[in-house]
Amino acid sequence: MPMNDTIAKVTKRIIERSKPTRDVYLSRMAQAAEEGPRRAHLTCGNQAHAYAAMGDDQGRLAEGKTPNLGIVTAYNDMLSAHQPYETYPDLIRDEARKNGATAQVAGGVPAMCDGVTQGQVGMELSLFSRDVIALSTGVSLSHNTYDSALYLGICDKIVPGLIIGAATFGYIPGIFVPAGPMTSGLPNEEKAKVRKQFATGEVGRDELMKAEMASYHGPGTCTFYGTANSNQMLMEIMGLHLPGASFVNPHTPLREALTKAAAKRALEITAQGNDYRPMSDILDEKAFVNGIIGLMATGGSTNLVLHLPAMARAAGVILEMEDFDEISSATPLMARVYPNGLADVNHFHAAGGLQYLISSLLDDGILHEDVKTVAGDGLSIYTQDPKLEHDEITYVPGPEASLNEKILRPASDAFAATGGLRQLTGNLGEGVMKVSAVKEEHRIVEAPVRVFHDQADVKIAFQNGELTEDTIVVVRFQGPTANGMPELHSLTPTLTVLLDRGLKVALVTDGRMSGASGKVPAAIHVSPEAANGGPLAKLKDGDMVRVDAVQGTISCLEDGFDARVPVSADLSDNGHGIGRELFEPFRRNVGLATKGAAVVV
DSSP, X not given: OOOOHHHHHHHHXXXXXHHHHHHHHHHHHHHHHHTXXXXXXXXXXXXXXXXXXXXXXHHHHHHTOSOEEEEXXXXXXXXXXXXXXXXXXXXXXXXXXXXXXXXXXXEEOOOOOHHHHTTSGGGGGHHHHHHHHHHHHHHHHTTOOOSEEEEEOOSTTHHHHHHHHXXXXXXXXXXXXXXXXXXXXXXXXXXXXHHHHHHTTSSOHHHHHHHHHHHSOSSSBOSXXXXXXXXXXXXXXXXXXXXXXXXXXXXXXXXXXXXXXXXXXXXXXXXXXXXXXXXXXXXXXXXXXXXXHHHHHHTOOTHHHHHHXXXXXXXXXXXXXXXXXXXXXXXXXXXXXXXSSSBOHHHHHHTTHHHHHHHHHHHTTOSOOOOBOSSOBSGGGGGEEEEEETXXXXXXXXXXXXXXXXXXXXXXXXXXXXXXXXXXXXXTEXXXXXXXXXXXXXXXXXXXXXXXXXXXXXXXXXXXXXXXXXXXXXXXXXXXXXXXXXXXXXXXXXXXXXXXXXXXEEEEESXXXXXXXXXXXXXXXXXXXXXXXXGGGGOOTTOEEEEETTTTEEEEOSTTGGGSOOOOOOOGGGGSSTTGGGGHHHHHHOOOGGGTOOSOO
C-alpha cells in the first residue's frame, strides 16, 4: 500500500524543518560513538569505584570485554504501575550473567502519581517532574560505564523524561521495559458513575472510597486509557519496546520472560556486537510521526501533545501543533477504550491490541514501515505476538482480524475517519481539544463565560447552585509559568453533571486536563498563558465565547476584545508549600505549552 499523502507530506515537512537541529544532533552522537566503549576512557581508579560492590561480576567488568547494562529505574511502591519494578534489577542481572555480561542499576529517577496528586497542590510539581527525570537520567548515565541501557518507567511524566534523557545519551542503545496493566477491576464507567453521584451528594465518601478501591486494586497501570497506557502504546509503536510487551499483566510468566528477553536484546545491540542500534538512530522523524499516528488511532492522552514535542527536540526533531492536527485528519480512530468507550486496556489487548492495530495501519499505508527499532528493521516486526515456550520468548503472527469490533476495528472501517485531536486557534490563543470521546453535538459551544483562577472555586460555584445556564468555564492562570500547569481532571465529574443536565458546557484553560479527559469539550494548553499576558487574561464574566472543534477555533465574540488590557493575578501563594519553592527556577524558565512546556530542552 502506498503511503498516505497527508502522512507523507507532514513527514517531509518535519524532516525539512528539523534538518539543522537534527544534523547537529546526529553529528554529536556519531562523534561520541566513534570514541568507542565508554569504560575504556576511565582510569583504573574510576573503574575501581564503579565495580567495588559488584562481587563476582568484578572480573568481567574490569576486563571490559563484554557489555555492561545500565538500568535506569523509576521504581517505587507508591505507584501501582511501578511496584513490579522492585524485582527487575535482579532478573536483569541474572540474564546478563547467563549471557556472559553484567548489569548495574545506574540510578533512580523520581516517579509521581497524578492519581494521588489530582486536585491537590502536589499536582503543581507534576509536569516539571518530567524535567527532573530527564536530569536524573543524565546523572545516572554520566558515569560512562554502560554499553547499553534499560529504562524502567511507565507513567505520565516518567516515560517522556526518560526519553529526553535517553536521547541526550543517544549514542547508547536502549530498550524501554514495561511492567503491564493491573488486571481488570470495577469497570471504569461504574467508577465514573459513583464519582458523579458523589459530586451531586447522592452518595457519601464511604461509597466513593469503595468504588475507587475496587477500580485501583492491584499492581500495574490503571486500566483506563490515560497517559500511562498511552505511553506504553507510544513506546511500542515507536519501536522502543520489544514487540507485544506493552500490555502483559505484571507477575505473570510471560511478563518475566519479556523482561529477560529485553535484557538479552539490549546486550545484542551494543557497539561491541554486530547489530549496533543507538537510540539516536531509532528516535528519528518517522518514529515520532508513527507515535503521533498511534496517539490518534487509539484516542490517546492529550498530555502527549505536550510531551512529544519536548521528547522530539531532545533528538533534534521539531514538532509543531499543525503536525498533530494534520496527522489526526488522516488517521482513523480504531479503538474505543475508556474514556472513549467502555472497554479497558486488558480488553483492548485481548481484542488484538497493538499487534492488530499496527498491522491494519500498515496495510492502509498510514504508518511508516521503514524504521529502525530495538527489535530489528521495519515496523512489521511489531505485528507479531510473543509466546512463551520452555521459558523462552518466541514470536508468532498476530491476529489478522479484530476479536471484538466493539473495541477495536480495522483502519478501513474505523469508529471515525479521523483521530481524536483538534488544534484550536483564534483571538484567545492556541490550544487543543481531544474530541474522540466528545459527542458531535457537543463539539461546538457558544455561551457566556464564567472566569475562575482556581479549580476549587469552580466546585464551590457548582455546590452553591451558581452554574445553572449554558456556560463556558474558564480556569486561567494554570499554565506552566503560573503554577506548573496542573491537570484539572478533578473538575470532570462536576462538568459532566452539568452536561448531563442538558446544559451546553465547555472548559477553557491554559492548564492541562487528564489523560483520561472524557465527554466534556475542553480547550486546554491555551497559549500564551494568562500569567504571560495571554488573551485568556482579557476575559470577563459574561463575555460570549465560541469553542468550535469542528472548524478548529476558540474566540471571544465581544467587540473591542483585542484592545483590552490583560488582568494580572496574585500568584505569590503558588511559590511555596509541598516543595513548590524548589521549582521556582523551572516556572521562571519554562517554554511555551505549544513547544512542550519544557525547561531542559
